[in-house]
Amino acid sequence: SAVISQKPSRDICQRGTSLTIQCQVDSQVTMMFWYRQQPGQSLTLIATANQGSEATYESGFVIDKFPISRPNLTFSTLTVSNMSPEDSSIYLCSARTSWDTDTQYFGPGTRLTVL
């Protein structure tokens, strides 16, 4: 299995500011993803983080709002830019490994509250 850690685990931010969330996997993985879970909702895929190139965003999510980096096979960051209260969610990092391509692993999540 793959163990995924995220930092910070939670944060409270002011409207208009930005927050960068870090995701670290304990082994090299083929694919990394970022999900959002709004209060009382299920998970929605924001984007697939591609190593060394621009992320692939899902409908409704744009790079200017959620810039993503993935400099290597084990690390990725998601920035939530110009935050508003509607961005208050849990943000989860996820990954698939090369040896178990069908199982998807998740990090513990970052709980973001925007005031």
Next chain:
Amino acid sequence: KQEVTQIPAALSVPEGENLVLNCSFTDSAIYNLQWFRQDPGKGLTSLLLIQSSQREQTSGRLNASLDKSSGRSTLYIAASQPGDSATYLCAGSDQTGANNLFFGTGTRLTVIP
């Protein structure tokens, strides 16, 4: 667009009972199906994966099945324990096994000691 429904939304049972959680997809063309557990304020833990060639998976007291013809999956928990209390999410990938997992809204399970 694939939509996933989980029934019931919440369930409360006494310890020791067997129970079934249900998951259904609007588009039955599901490639893989995965059941997750989410504890309050935490991330997701993968419980069972039913791959494209399979119909059922078992792990300990858990058994998951998938009927692709109807687009329905069930998670059976035997002899429930208070430690099973959590939200259970099902998620499927589409026919191509593409990146996106379609998640249900979850069933919140409470097992009463």
